[in-house]
Amino acid sequence: MLCDRCQKRPAEVHFTQIINNSKKQMNLCSTCASELQAGSLGFAPQLNLHDFLAGLINHHFTGSSIQTNALPQMRCEKCGSTEAQVAKTGLFGCSECYSQIGERVRPLLKRIHGSSIHTGKVPKRTGGTALIAKEIRILKNQLQNAIKYEEFEEAASIRDRIKELEQKLQ
Amino acid sequence: MSLKETVSNPYSKWLEATGPENDVIISSRVRLARNLMGYPFPHVLGHENADKVLYAVQSAVAQKSLQEAVGNLELSRMTELSSIERQILVEKHLISPDMLEQPEKRGVVLRDDEVISIMVNEEDHLRIQCLLPGLQLKECWDLANTVDDGLEQIIDYAFAKEQGYLTSCPTNIGTGLRASVMLHLPALVMTRQINAVLTTLSKLGLTVRGLYGEGTQATGNLFQVSNQVTLGLTEEEIIDNLITVALQLVTQERAARRALHKEQLHQIEDKVWRAYGLLKYARTMTSNETMTLLSDMRLGVDLGVITGIPPGIIMELIILSRPAFLSKVKGADLNPYQRDIFRATLIRERLNSLSNE
Numbered sequence: 320m321l322c323d324r325c326q327k328r329p330a331e332v333h334f335t336q337i338i339n340n341s342k343k344q345m346n347l348c349s350t351c352a353s354e355l356q357a358g359s360l361g362f363a364p365q366l367n368l369h370d371f372l373a374g375l376i377n378h379h380f381t382g383s384s385i386q387t388n389a390l391p392q393m394r395c396e397k398c399g400s401t402e403a404q405v406a407k408t409g410l411f412g413c414s415e416c417y418s419q420i421g422e423r424v425r426p427l428l429k430r431i432h433g434s435s436i437h438t439g440k441v442p443k444r445t446g447g448t449a450l451i452a453k454e455i456r457i458l459k460n461q462l463q464n465a466i467k468y469e470e471f472e473e474a475a476s477i478r479d480r481i482k483e484l485e486q487k488l489q
Numbered sequence: 490m491s492l493k494e495t496v497s498n499p500y501s502k503w504l505e506a507t508g509p510e511n512d513v514i515i516s517s518r519v520r521l522a523r524n525l526m527g528y529p530f531p532h533v534l535g536h537e538n539a540d541k542v543l544y545a546v547q548s549a550v551a552q553k554s555l556q557e558a559v560g561n562l563e564l565s566r567m568t569e570l571s572s573i574e575r576q577i578l579v580e581k582h583l584i585s586p587d588m589l590e591q592p593e594k595r596g597v598v599l600r601d602d603e604v605i606s607i608m609v610n611e612e613d614h615l616r617i618q619c620l621l622p623g624l625q626l627k628e629c630w631d632l633a634n635t636v637d638d639g640l641e642q643i644i645d646y647a648f649a650k651e652q653g654y655l656t657s658c659p660t661n662i663g664t665g666l667r668a669s670v671m672l673h674l675p676a677l678v679m680t681r682q683i684n685a686v687l688t689t690l691s692k693l694g695l696t697v698r699g700l701y702g703e704g705t706q707a708t709g710n711l712f713q714v715s716n717q718v719t720l721g722l723t724e725e726e727i728i729d730n731l732i733t734v735a736l737q738l739v740t741q742e743r744a745a746r747r748a749l750h751k752e753q754l755h756q757i758e759d760k761v762w763r764a765y766g767l768l769k770y771a772r773t774m775t776s777n778e779t780m781t782l783l784s785d786m787r788l789g790v791d792l793g794v795i796t797g798i799p800p801g802i803i804m805e806l807i808i809l810s811r812p813a814f815l816s817k818v819k820g821a822d823l824n825p826y827q828r829d830i831f832r833a834t835l836i837r838e839r840l841n842s843l844s845n846e
């Protein structure tokens with residue numbers, strides 16, 4: 320086999336790349352291989368984030384990153400996006416996808432972020448119970464501190480406030 | 490300043506070298522990804538719905554209370570701008586290159602000093618950005634947070650209790666917050682410490698990129714460091730982490746500069762003055778060469794080797810010498826060779842005007 324690039328010397332380096340289920344193979348002689356590697360990243364184009372994520376999601380759905388046959392077709396009722404589409408683009412079609420298709424991606428979120436529970440900002444007007452849950456979280460931290468510094472009166476009032484809020488959640 | 494004036498002026502508020510730690514940190518940026526409840530995400534959004542999102546955002550930014558809190562915000566549709574003007578907004582970091590595709594679906598909200606910008610229908614319905622000079626991540630977050638609160642008065646966001654703000658890409662869910670600092674690290678590069686530093690950053694859950702985002706090279710020794718994780722941490726935790734790391738980088742870069750200045754004074758002075766000489770007198774100049782020389786010159790300014798040059802001029806010249814900006818100033822499309830000539834001319838004129846001041 321001759322080198323794909325110079326078509327003169329025999330191919331000694333065989334380079335296979337799989338991105339998004341498409342397989343690319345290059346057969347190069349050692350001279351061309353080292354030139355390409357030294358010259359630029361063009362030899363192994365930088366994986367963009369979406370391709371990478373699509374690969375991860377695909378792997379998650381199918382249990383394999385190179386399987387190319389039909390994916391299980393769970394579909395979002397709201398926007399019609401299928402798992403296959405999500406796996407291909409790395410993007411969800413709408414916010415409903417998170418509760419429809421997203422359930423199955425939850426472990427993946429944990430893998431990306433190291434956590435799967437939001438602890439940050441909550442929209443004031445539409446946050447609903449999330450806002451109360453956040454306040455409880457903050458109060459529980461304050462309670463710990465109050466106990467630590469033996470401010471028991473303060474601790475008691477924080478505890479009452481937490482109880483009150485927890486009732487609202489039920 | 491109107492949007493038309495914004496694209497005619499190479500100077501942005503965030504280029505002022507007035508912020509804290511500005512000898513190393515060029516700028517700070519906070520971006521919040523938000524989506525409207527009930528609409529498909531932009532990559533599958535039809536024209537009619539895209540229009541509805543644009544209208545919703547237009548009325549949300551026009552609220553009196555929001556304008557009172559953060560100043561005058563105005564939405565322009567991408568179709569109202571020429572292709573060169575759109576490209577200039579990219580070169581000024583006010584919109585991403587993705588915004589250039591399908592302009593009929595997209596819009597941009599700008600405050601006239603360019604500190605606040607909101608991309609509409611990019612990867613998410615809203616990308617609220619705040620950009621300030623130097624290390625001002627907290628200030629950026631406060632401002633973005635205020636804009637976010639203001640928009641939320643009218644707009645129903647896609648939000649879930651457990652996953653937080655829902656975004657089209659799962660790497661952004663939770664806080665939807667991406668904070669970044671742009672650093673000038675010439676001494677860490679020269680002393681070959683940069684690779685060790687970059688490896689450490691990736692272990693801390695941070696991403697490093699070049700000046701123009703994902704996949705771009707760190708030309709001109711400019712590096713963008715940003716958080717990777719957006720879910721499971723509070724906004725304040727994310728910001729604090731990044732500030733701590735940025736300050737560490739500042740300390741290390743300064744130490745490397747001092748060492749270079751002490752141990753290789755002649756080499757450094759030679760490098761700086763050669764860069765200054767080329768920028769001041771060369772007749773053609775490629776974009777990459779410009780970035781490298783401006784980086785050397787800025788190092789000279791920061792080390793006190795060259796005096797009388799405002800540090801902000803370096804970023805101003807970088808923006809000025811980008812392809813679309815050159816075409817805009819010239820008033821005509823330029824081929825790469827003509828661009829190199831015109832770039833050298835503009836830089837020369839700007840630097841000579843400084844020495845005459």
